[in-house]
Amino acid sequence: MPSADLFPAAGRRALITCRELKKNFKKIEAVRGISFDVYEEELFGFLGPNGAGKTTTMNMLATLLTPSSGDAIVAGHSISMDRDGVRRSIGMVFQDPSLDDRLTAEENLRFHAQLYGVSPADYRRRSEEVLRLVELWDRRFDIVKTFSGGMRRRLEIARGLIHHPQVLFLDEPTLGLDPQTRAHLWDYLLKLKKERHMTIFLTTHQMNEAEYCDRICVIDHGQIVALDTPAKLKKLVGDDVISVRPKDPSRVKAELDRIFQQVKYVEDGAYLHLRVSDGHTFLPILLTALPGEIESVTLREPTLDDVFLHLTGRSFRDEPETSKMSRGFRGHRH
Amino acid sequence: MRAATAIRTIAERELLRYVRDRGRVFVTVFQPLMFLVVFGSGLRSSLARSSFGVDYISFMYPGTVAMSIMSVSFFSTISTVWDREFGFLKEIMVAPVSRTSIALGKTFGAAIIAMSQGLLLLCFAPLVGISLRPQVIPAALVIMLLLASATAGIGLLVASLVRTVENFGVIMNLLVFPMFFLSGAFFPLTAVPTWMKIVSSANPMAYGVDALRQMLLAPTAGSGLMPLLLHPASLDALYLLAFSSVFVSCAVLAFSRRD
Ligand SMILES: Nc1ncnc2c1ncn2[C@@H]1O[C@H](COP(=O)(O)OP(=O)(O)OP(=O)(O)O)[C@@H](O)[C@H]1O
Ligand SMILES: [Mg+2]
Numbered sequence: 001m002p003s004a005d006l007f008p009a010a011g012r013r014a015l016i017t018c019r020e021l022k023k024n025f026k027k028i029e030a031v032r033g034i035s036f037d038v039y040e041e042e043l044f045g046f047l048g049p050n051g052a053g054k055t056t057t058m059n060m061l062a063t064l065l066t067p068s069s070g071d072a073i074v075a076g077h078s079i080s081m082d083r084d085g086v087r088r089s090i091g092m093v094f095q096d097p098s099l100d101d102r103l104t105a106e107e108n109l110r111f112h113a114q115l116y117g118v119s120p121a122d123y124r125r126r127s128e129e130v131l132r133l134v135e136l137w138d139r140r141f142d143i144v145k146t147f148s149g150g151m152r153r154r155l156e157i158a159r160g161l162i163h164h165p166q167v168l169f170l171d172e173p174t175l176g177l178d179p180q181t182r183a184h185l186w187d188y189l190l191k192l193k194k195e196r197h198m199t200i201f202l203t204t205h206q207m208n209e210a211e212y213c214d215r216i217c218v219i220d221h222g223q224i225v226a227l228d229t230p231a232k233l234k235k236l237v238g239d240d241v242i243s244v245r246p247k248d249p250s251r252v253k254a255e256l257d258r259i260f261q262q263v264k265y266v267e268d269g270a271y272l273h274l275r276v277s278d279g280h281t282f283l284p285i286l287l288t289a290l291p292g293e294i295e296s297v298t299l300r301e302p303t304l305d306d307v308f309l310h311l312t313g314r315s316f317r318d319e320p321e322t323s324k325m326s327r328g329f330r331g332h333r334h
Numbered sequence: 335m336r337a338a339t340a341i342r343t344i345a346e347r348e349l350l351r352y353v354r355d356r357g358r359v360f361v362t363v364f365q366p367l368m369f370l371v372v373f374g375s376g377l378r379s380s381l382a383r384s385s386f387g388v389d390y391i392s393f394m395y396p397g398t399v400a401m402s403i404m405s406v407s408f409f410s411t412i413s414t415v416w417d418r419e420f421g422f423l424k425e426i427m428v429a430p431v432s433r434t435s436i437a438l439g440k441t442f443g444a445a446i447i448a449m450s451q452g453l454l455l456l457c458f459a460p461l462v463g464i465s466l467r468p469q470v471i472p473a474a475l476v477i478m479l480l481l482a483s484a485t486a487g488i489g490l491l492v493a494s495l496v497r498t499v500e501n502f503g504v505i506m507n508l509l510v511f512p513m514f515f516l517s518g519a520f521f522p523l524t525a526v527p528t529w530m531k532i533v534s535s536a537n538p539m540a541y542g543v544d545a546l547r548q549m550l551l552a553p554t555a556g557s558g559l560m561p562l563l564l565h566p567a568s569l570d571a572l573y574l575l576a577f578s579s580v581f582v583s584c585a586v587l588a589f590s591r592r593d
Binding site: 062063064084087088090092094096097098099100101102103107111112114115116117143159 | 427431
């Protein structure tokens with residue numbers, strides 16, 4: 001991790017400062033002493049596979065878990081010394097369901113607003129605002145039990161926003177949302193950040209969502225493997241990526257090692273991803289050098305997926321899509 | 335001020351959940367009535383009227399009220415275990431309210447539900463031949479509230495220690511029956527073996543039943559009731575107050591354990 005990230009650049013104030021934070025569950029080292037800063041008004045993303053330690057870290061920052069060692073300061077309050085101060089400053093949308101499904105949508109919101117000391121007048125205004133945002137205004141007097149999974153998710157997000165927290169924690173906020181709602185939510189989050197100067201800390205599996213973040217922290221096995229802006233992370237991989245599907249991977253790999261020693265590549269299932277500086281001129285050279293060996297080829301810009309593959313040697317796409325959708329029954333892959 | 339709002343909010347949710355659950359309302363209202371009718375009529379014929387100072391159904395009636403308060407109050411504290419299983423407890427725990435407010439809100443919620451249940455049962459008093467003097471109702475309500483808080487304190491303590499609804503059920507069953515049978519609801523505790531006297535002298539139910547019995551039955555039974563009573567009602571109230579303070583405090587501590 002570049003040391004620049006440990007010390008905020010001049011003029012940027014760190015709103016979350018995390019130092020050597022560690023959490024062990026019996027034998028499992030879920031979080032292995034991580035340190036990072038999140039700046040004021042930043043949209044900060046935690047990106048990592050299942051079991052990486054994203055939720056554990058977020059729960060420690062939100063005072064729901066006591067760290068095994070290390071400390072963090074959230075909005076000026078220590079998570080071990082001043083939990084109440086932290087709680088007053090944050091909003092949290094959990095990865096797992098956390099609504100009272102016997103109450104109506106409106107009752108869930110009102111319960112939350114009262115616990116956070118939102119005045120009745122503010123509550124009336126804001127509940128309409130957030131419920132319209134997540135398109136549940138017409139369903140506000142319905143019992144949550146009658147809601148679909150996506151509707152519940154939207155209600156949880158509305159609830160997390162209603163007390164206008166200084167820092168908003170979102171643990172996989174778009175889990176189970178349809179593409180249209182997802183897009184809406186992102187528009188709103190970006191608006192909140194800009195207009196209310198809110199600091200947003202989220203976790204995600206979705207590479208395209210990570211692109212919205214100001215900075216991304218890639219985490220794997222409880223450790224930070226990279227922390228930078230999406231653009232700079234992609235630079236790690238090179239300017240262009242050529243993905244080829246060889247007929248015989250071992251033969252093509254041997255040829256690549258022989259002819260193009262300077263070209264780095266990673267293996268990803270049936271594909272090889274080559275990192276090159278000028279793909280447009282390199283592609284014809286590659287195809288001429290390996291006649292008849294390649295079934296298909298794509299030239300593209302690097303994605304965060306490539307970054308992850310580059311950093312960990314594993315592909316994000318190995319994660320079965322279903323594991324992200326069935327909340328509460330997630331199998332952990334390592 | 336903030337704490338009062340938090341306690342009220344948490345207690346209100348308990349009440350809301352209770353009234354939403356029609357089945358639970360139905361069961362908690364009809365179970366004690368059935369109990370009174372079936373048990374009372376069954377035993378009345380085989381037990382001599384004279385030894386209880388009053389008709390057996392009347393004798394049982396205050397105990398039935400106490401039992402119903404205890405079971406409703408215990409059953410209400412299960413919501414904490416449900417909240418943990420269904421994830422709602424996270425929403426409460428991450429909120430900027432003290433763990434004491436959370437525990438007190440839960441206790442009051444359960445106690446109010448149980449007390450309103452007891453109040454409802456008082457309306458059935460004429461049906462079992464008991465004429466209530468209106469002036470005893472406020473005092474009876476205080477006893478009911480204290481008894482409900484005492485049992486809610488036990489329930490919440492158990493709820494904050496166990497992880498699953500099954501475990502909660504097992505422990506509650508272990509507690510409910512001895513507390514009920516050693517309460518004096520069925521038979522007076524004045525003529526029982528010494529060990530039973532000792533055990534029941536710790537049982538909050540015994541004090542609740544004793545106090546309710548003198549308040550509710552006095553006009554009907556008159557002095558015939560005297561030999562069956564244990565303590566003055568004020569002493570009963572004092573014990574219940576002490577008992578609920580201790581258990582609610584323990585529940586608060588258990589709640590804030592991880593904090
Ligand atoms: N309460 C717990 N008890 C024991 N182990 C736990 C507990 N919570 C998490 N773990 C373990 O800690 C590790 C990190 O889990 P965590 O939930 O933080 O991962 P994550 O990055 O949020 O994954 P996902 O993408 O699946 O949500 C996993 O190996 C998990 O099994
Ligand atoms: Mg997680």
